[in-house]
Amino acid sequence: MTRFHYVTPIYRKSRKKFALTDASGNRVGDIQRHYNSTFHYFADNIFSDYLVNVEVFNKEGMSMSKAVEVWSLKTMIRSEWNVDSKNYGEFVLKDKTMVKTNPCMEFVIHNRVYSLKKDFMDRTTKLKNSSDKDIALITYDKVVPPRTITIDLLDDEIDVYTLSCIYYLFSLRD
DSSP states (O other): OEEEEEEOOSSTTOOSOEEEEETTSOEEEEEEEEOSSHHHHHHHHHHTSSSOEEEEEETTSOEEEEEEEOOSSGGGTSOEEEEEETTTEEEEEEEOOSSTTSOEEEEEETTEEEEEEEOTTOSEEEEEOTTOOEEEEEEESOSSSSOEEEEEEOSTTSOHHHHHHHHHHHHHHO
């Protein structure tokens, strides 16, 4: 089991990079929310987290995973993101949430379906593969920001950069 941490910014719309660290406290990368244009920034401020784009960098500053929200009539009801990962290529992340209290996202990498789910009043979010095996457990310490997020990778099916990108999107949409 490999453990990683990051502390979310107090301001949800912050565009500053914040550190992704391993269990020893060594920085392994950075996470940043970004906007495609000034128009997207203002639209996001008006409609409150309508556009959420996230990018994760390694410790050298190279982009490892980037998620950009798809804008169309179809995605106004259920959001979708195009995720570009250095290790897994491009894939689509879909919001499968039926009830706001139980958020769920789903994506497919190399013909394997992964789902990220959180139950109501539970601080643990689980990433499961198509055979219902836990791949990662993600927890947070408190409800109010700044929150310390802990990522426990139970299996090497997915890397920390891609998972932290997806989970940060997940937490911003929560």
